[in-house]
Amino acid sequence: MKEENDIKETRPEANKKPSAEPPHELLDLTVGGVKKWAAGVPGVVASVKDLIGEKTLLRGGKALFKMNQFDGFDCPSCAWPDPDDDRSPIAEYCENGAKALAEEATTKKITADFFKNNSVYDLAKLTDYEIGHLGRLSEPVYLPKGGTHYQPISWDDAFKKIAEHLNGLASPDEAIFYTSGRTSNEASFVYQLFVREFGTNNFPDCSNMCHETSGFALSPTIGIGKGTVKLHDFYDTDVIVIIGQNPGTNAPRMLSALERGKKKGAKIIAINPLPEAGLMGFRNPQQLSGVIGGGVNLGDLYLPVRINGDLALLKALELLLLDFEKKSPGEVFDHEFISQKTVGYDAFIKQFDHYRLDDLAAASGVSTALLYEAAQLIAFKKRIIFCWGMGLTQQHNGVDMIREIVNILLLKGSIGKPGAGACPVRGHSNVQGNRTMLINHHPTAEQLDRLQQVFGFNPPRTGGYDVVNAIKAMHAGKVNVFFGMGGNFLSATPDTTYTAEAMRKLALTAFVSIKLNRGHLIHGKESLILPTKSRSEIDMVKGEKQFVSTENSMGVVEWSKGMLKPISDDLINETQIVCRMARATIGNRTVVDWQRYHDSYDAVRDDIEKCIAGFEDYNIRVKQKGGFYLPNAARDEQRFAKQFNGRAPFTLTTVPENTLAPDEYLMATTRTHDQFNTTIYGLDDRYRGIFNERRVVMMNEKDIAQAGFKPGDKVDLFNYDDGIERVAPLFIIVPYPIPERNTMTYFPETNVLVSVNNVVKGSNMPASKYVKIKIKKHDPDLPMRKASTSR
Structure with missing residues (x-):
């Protein structure tokens, strides 16, 4: 990492432009074993290490004790809700939350003199990690x-x-x-x-x-573009299905909720192309068993779906549930809920005359045996929660996938009941509040x-x-x-x-x-x-300390009051x-x-x-301990879409045909464990066993051998959507347990491969989890040629 004074000015020629992408340079990649549990002592150590690296151990460490507390400030990282009741006085935050705080509580700062000594062109030569750690x-x-x-x-x-x-x-x-x-x-x-x-x-x-797809899918069906569960629903439920989401990295505090539900008997089904550590095990650093013991095994069943096989998988579950219902009438489907709260049931059921389990299994990449086991876990339960993330929302048919999840919940009557409902796991803190505040x-x-x-x-x-x-x-x-x-x-x-x-x-x-x-x-x-000013800093206006408010993933509006002295008087x-x-x-x-x-x-x-419904007595209620819930008719009243007189429609969707040329692969972008959105905290992906490198492409071992490659080979990645060649040069092949013909890479390094026209139907979101690529042996001259075209 270059320190501020080590970045030397080299005034560029007038026709040169700064690079829009991170430098195409490789570091010293180390590959270890894939972890089977998340959090624990390593998470605590990583949090402290970041505070030290940002020269804010005392300043930032003090703030950690106030983050996500009733009288403190809201974590600037993810939007996972804080507990309504008791909160840990030691660590009501996760590793990524601590890293986010370290970033904003840093004592390093960038002044005008820094910009005087460093041109825009020279700054662009730094990696995203280096840029983010300048202060x-x-x-x-x-x-x-x-x-x-x-x-x-x-x-x-x-x-x-x-x-x-x-x-x-x-x-x-x-x-x-x-x-x-x-x-x-x-x-x-x-x-x-x-x-x-x-x-x-x-x-x-x-x-x-991130979640435009969720809102677009949910609003016409359940009448609200938000989830329908509260945090305590996770504590007392029968089944939790996690699909297209990696809680160990993207919402680590969710693991505590899964742990509580698991201890009370909930079964957890994980559906994802990668076997993620946070879907398998959890060592809670707030508990002795998580520090010196083996923690909790979370996932009861893992379904290794292939990229864009999710809709076929959901259809297969419905087909199996229908079979269970035929054998045990009234014990699987909630017919009272269906008749009173939904429309379109008969047409929905009729479609399964044309589906075969073997075909759906083949399209999903999951065996019929595993699909049957999953359906069996769901069939005779009513309290079911479906959670999803960008693994669904960023696929070209993500709207259909989410509406298929709603179909299953409607069949089971699992919306608007304790321990049941839909749970889109939002990413950034207050992204949901922005939309509530009319950022639309x-x-x-x-x-x-x-x-x-x-x-x-x-x-x-x-x-x-x-x-x-x-x-x-x-x-x-x-x-x-x-x-x-x-x-x-x-x-x-x-x-x-x-x-x-x-x-x-x-x-x-x-x-x-x-x-x-x-x-x-x-x-x-x-x-x-x-x-x-950052969220953790004191905000004084006319001598009075101000507070702000945010809305979390489950519709709770709570206050947030900073406690650190601002890094500068000119903010x-x-x-x-x-x-x-x-x-x-x-x-x-x-x-x-x-x-x-x-x-x-x-x-x-x-x-x-x-101006906005649900904010009555705002200034009074927001100061109450834990804030207040916004109204949610789907959750609170089982009142759904207005256009169907408060009922929820079943949706008919189509399973896509995914075809690839012999030399093509499907790529999905993902984040490392040392990253939140585009912010790079470090260069390790600890849970996946990938260290000190981000320019990697995860491939199935059979695909590596069949293409004539070897682990560790240097390759270039290409996309040809719209008849345009897009190139991400200089990546290293890493063998990984991922379905054949599927690959994973990190963003933002491979955003260059995602066509602006490759979008989710309906929501118009970038379909970054569904990108067709070709992988070719690295051409050493390619980065140079590519750089020359960007000038």
């Missing part, structure tokens, strides 16, 4: 047109620059306003209010890349009508751009300004080369951030970086950034009292209460 952004900086270095700028001048560009647009729709899931409820609300008063619904947000490119007429009633302006009624359409609009020259409220848009999005070309066409890019990332280095003709909180931007841009034309919001988050919450 906290501490003052606003500006990159002028034709400039090579960011330079300091005052906050007032930064807002004037934004206002100048926004007011100079031919139409408000020529601006895009991106949102990351980390943004609080209060900041999200004022952000959408400003953008709609400005005149557009262009709200691409991170949910467009397609708001409903009712939502817009309410804003108009409360504020007196007519919000735009035309739908805006999601992430994929925003990229295409930027590339086509239809957009001139990009404003990013957090996140790393470039590295999170698909088709990296295409997206970088789109970003470079913009007149202005502006990013609200706490850390530097690669997205800041692929910019418009002018660019701003606006540093903000502004997100809400004030929005308010000052609004005043500078809209000026005397505004009908909103932005100063009132600027000075008090209570005032923001008072107006959220007026």
Whole structure:
């Protein structure tokens, strides 16, 4: 890792552009054994190691004791809920949460002098890991047109620059306003209010890349685009099915809930192309048995589904359940629930006249014996929870897969009952709250009508751009300004080369951030970086300590109050950034009292209460211990889709035919254990036994031999969607227990292979878990040729 003073300036020629991708360099890969359990002492050690690495052992260690506590601050990592009742005073967080805190509680900081000494071009030569560990952004900086270095700028001048560009647009729709899931409820609300008063619904947000598919699938069926379970439902249930999700890495605190359910008799079925450690075992570091004992074996049954075999697998389970029902009428299906709460049952059942178990098993890649065992675990149980993640939502038919899960829950009557329901496991903390706060490119007429009633302006009624359409609009020259409220848009999005070309066409890019990332280095003709306070830092406004609120995966809204001294005196909180931007841009034309919001988050919450259902007495209830649940008619009343008079429709779906050329493979992108979204904490994937390297492609041993490769071979990866050659050069083959003709790679390194047109039908999300690739022996000249084409 290069220290700040070790990065030497090499002023680039004018025609060179910073790389949009991490450096194509290999480190010293070490491959070990695949782990069969997660967490435990190694997780604690890794957490402490990160605090030391960020030079924040005392500062960050102190904050850890307040993270996710009733009187503390919300973890900036995943959106898994905190317990409603007792919370561990020692460690109510996971390893990744500790790493996320270490990143923002670091004592290292980036000043304007750093940017003076390091050009954008030179910074882009660093790996994402190196960029992320340079420190906290501490003052606003500006990159002028034709400039090579960011330079300091005052906050007032930064807002004037934004206002100048926004007011100079031919139409408000020529601006895009991106949102990351980390943004609080209060900041999200004022952000959408400003953008709609400005005149557009262009709200691409991170949910467009993670769980848009879930909302699109659930809303027309169960009447709400959210899950239908509470955390305590996991503690007393019969069966938990985890499909397309890796809780050990993506939501480690979920393992504690699975452990409690397991100890009370729940059976756990894991469905995933990879045998993940967190799906098999758990050593709870909060308990003595997890420290010196063997922990808990979680998974009762593992189904190694092939990529995009999930729908065939779900159909096979339904076919087997139907067979059980025929043999034991009324004991498998909940006919009272079906008759009173659903529509379309007869047509749904009729389809199985045309399915054969052997065909479905072959399409899924799972044996009939394992499918039968899974169906048997489910058949005579009513309390069933289905959990899923991006392993489903990012496949091209992900909407159908989730609706097939709903079909099974409807057959069993397993929605709106204790210990039963649907559970999309959201990624980023408060990504669900952003959507509740109206960060939505397609708001409903009712939502817009309410804003108009409360504020007196007519919000735009035309739908805006999601992430994929925003990229295409930027590339086509239809957009001139990009404003990013957090996140790393470039590295999170698909088709990296295409997206970088789109970003470079913009007149202005502006990013609200706490850390530097690669997205800041692929910019418009002018660019701003606006540093903000982190969730763990004290937020004082007019001498009063403020708090924010967030919504977790299960609809709980809870307060979050920072306790660390801000890393810099020149930081502004997100809400004030929005308010000052609004005043500078809209000026005397505004009908909103932005100063009132600027000075008090209570005032923001008072107006959220007026605009959004479920937030009655917001400022009172959010201060209650554990916060409050938002209404959920599907969960609380078994009231579902409005268009079906409160009933839930069964959905008819089609099993896809997946065909590959002889030299093609299906690739799915995934994250390492040392990573959260695009943030790289380290270079190890401890649970999968892959150390000190990210440029790897996991392949089945039979595929390796059949293609004439060997483990450790260097290869290049290619995608040819849309008739375009996309290349990810210089990867190392790692043998792994994965279905044949399937491969796994890490993102963002292979996002370059995901076509912007490879999307989920309906939700328009990037289908990053379904990418056809070819693997060729590494051409040593390829990285050089590829770099030359990006200049």
